[in-house]
Amino acid sequence: MTLDGKLGPIRKGLLEFLILKIIAADKMYVADMLKRLSVTEFATQEGTLYPLLSKMRRENLVDYEWQESEAGPPRKYYKLTEKGKAQLGELNDYWKQINATISELGN
Amino acid sequence: MNKVITVNLNGNAYQLEEGGYIALEDYLADAEAQLKDNPDLTEIMADLEQAIADKCNKHLTPNKNVVRESEIEQVLTEMGRVEPDAGEAAGDQSQQRTGARSVDSGAPKRLYRIREGAMIAGVCKGLAAYLNIDVTLIRLALGLGAIASAGVLVLAYFMAAIIIPPASTFEERAEAHGQPFNAQELVGQAKEYYSTFKKGAENWWRQTGSRDWIHFKRNVRKETDSAYRQACRAVRNAHWSFYASPEVDRALHVLTIVALPIFALIIAGLTVIWILAAISLVYTGAVFGWPLPVAVPLWVGILMLLALYAAVVGPFKMAFQGRGYYHGGRYYGWPGVLGGLVWLACVTLGFGFAYTYIPEVRDAVDNLPSILNHVVSLSK
Numbered sequence: 342m343t344l345d346g347k348l349g350p351i352r353k354g355l356l357e358f359l360i361l362k363i364i365a366a367d368k369m370y371v372a373d374m375l376k377r378l379s380v381t382e383f384a385t386q387e388g389t390l391y392p393l394l395s396k397m398r399r400e401n402l403v404d405y406e407w408q409e410s411e412a413g414p415p416r417k418y419y420k421l422t423e424k425g426k427a428q429l430g431e432l433n434d435y436w437k438q439i440n441a442t443i444s445e446l447g448n
Numbered sequence: 449m450n451k452v453i454t455v456n457l458n459g460n461a462y463q464l465e466e467g468g469y470i471a472l473e474d475y476l477a478d479a480e481a482q483l484k485d486n487p488d489l490t491e492i493m494a495d496l497e498q499a500i501a502d503k504c505n506k507h508l509t510p511n512k513n514v515v516r517e518s519e520i521e522q523v524l525t526e527m528g529r530v531e532p533d534a535g536e537a538a539g540d541q542s543q544q545r546t547g548a549r550s551v552d553s554g555a556p557k558r559l560y561r562i563r564e565g566a567m568i569a570g571v572c573k574g575l576a577a578y579l580n581i582d583v584t585l586i587r588l589a590l591g592l593g594a595i596a597s598a599g600v601l602v603l604a605y606f607m608a609a610i611i612i613p614p615a616s617t618f619e620e621r622a623e624a625h626g627q628p629f630n631a632q633e634l635v636g637q638a639k640e641y642y643s644t645f646k647k648g649a650e651n652w653w654r655q656t657g658s659r660d661w662i663h664f665k666r667n668v669r670k671e672t673d674s675a676y677r678q679a680c681r682a683v684r685n686a687h688w689s690f691y692a693s694p695e696v697d698r699a700l701h702v703l704t705i706v707a708l709p710i711f712a713l714i715i716a717g718l719t720v721i722w723i724l725a726a727i728s729l730v731y732t733g734a735v736f737g738w739p740l741p742v743a744v745p746l747w748v749g750i751l752m753l754l755a756l757y758a759a760v761v762g763p764f765k766m767a768f769q770g771r772g773y774y775h776g777g778r779y780y781g782w783p784g785v786l787g788g789l790v791w792l793a794c795v796t797l798g799f800g801f802a803y804t805y806i807p808e809v810r811d812a813v814d815n816l817p818s819i820l821n822h823v824v825s826l827s828k
Contacts, residue, residue, distance in 0.1 A: 371499070386528025387499045388479070395488040413502065414459070417495070 359383055361429040368420035452514050457501040458494050468520030479530035560615035560624040569609035577624045606754045709790045716794030722757040727812040
């Protein structure tokens with residue numbers, strides 16, 4: 342298995358966590374999320390993001406509201422729900438734990 | 449020059465090049481297949497369409513209102529393939545959905561002869577499709593009109609049969625009815641064909657009776673599915689091959705330019721001969737010295753000449769139009785104009801020669817008003 346073949350699933354698994362983090366900062370439109378992610382190693386596309394957001398909404402982690410845009414039709418702005426905020430907290434803690442474990446094990 | 453198809457992306461109209469339309473259709477069909485178990489299918493599809501529309505907007509300016517094929521491909525690459533999210537595994541995707549995606553039916557109507565189910569040449573059927581009236585009414589009107597006008601309408605019918613081109617391709621047939629034509633339709637037709645075939649085969653098998661009924665049914669399904677997929681692929685390939693190789697494209701272009709004037713020459717020559725024959729028939733009562741049989745009136749003689757002309761010129765005309773229609777009408781531009789000019793020049797030249805060297809023709813042209821009077825008095 343190539344290195345990227347191993348890293349792919351890790352990135353994919355973490356994407357939901359990153360989305361929660363991004364939306365927590367400010368409510369956001371999908372194109373803005375993609376722009377934020379595009380400069381990171383988590384760069385992704387609409388084809389992946391829309392289905393993921395719809396799943397997160399069904400799990401009641403995020404919600405959206407319609408907002409008029411100066412150009413074109415109204416846009417969906419996503420924001421965290423209470424449940425989403427709680428889960429983001431848990432995930433943050435878990436991430437710190439993993440980080441600590443990895444550092445402890447040394448190089 | 450490429451054909452443009454108008455699509456509705458989440459409530460707004462966009463004009464795409466045909467190749468781009470096919471790519472987009474494929475993308476959306478794939479997305480729908482990937483998300484077919486997703487409860488938010490409709491919503492996600494709308495989101496995707498909106499995202500595509502937003503990206504298309506970047507390629508449009510006040511002076512450029514068509515999204516090119518290459519631009520659509522870029523947009524779709526940016527979108528990325530739609531992935532069903534984790535835990536919701538995608539099922540079998542072999543069955544493509546051909547759902548009704550909203551395509552604007554702004555297709556223009558054109559007058560064609562429709563030969564399927566025609567009684568003579570399909571003029572009435574073509575008119576019926578064009579005017580959206582029952583064909584029987586038009587036939588009735590024509591029949592009554594033919595009697596009332598003492599056969600003049602019959603003449604008009606045959607003239608129309610010669611002038612109006614027949615609808616011989618799927619595209620033309622769709623145009624005759626004013627319906628939009630696209631590859632999806634062809635696929636739909638193929639699908640329909642195979643499903644009727646399947647039903648027929650099943651009935652036959654049931655009648656003959658067998659223990660392996662289920663096994664047979666499964667086989668038939670497999671066969672029809674693969675045949676259907678093949679048809680889809682064939683349609684797609686046919687489309688792509690039109691745009692595929694510039695070398696082939698150029699060769700066909702040259703061939704078309706060479707062939708069009710040749711066909712035009714042949715048609716023009718035959719037309720001149722026909723006109724001369726008609727003039728000599730009206731004026732002397734004989735075609736180039738061959739007299740009409742005594743029992744045949746003059747107008748029947750003219751009709752016979754017309755029919756003969758149609759029979760001889762028909763194949764050349766079809767070849768001529770076929771050249772013109774190559775690539776779905778892409779060569780309707782200046783080669784078509786060139787062909788028309790050559791045709792016009794030949795007719796004029798032929799007439800000039802005939803007028804100068806054949807005294808009968810000169811007399812006929814000079815006496816044209818009295819000949820017309822003669823024809824009118826004959827038809828009364």
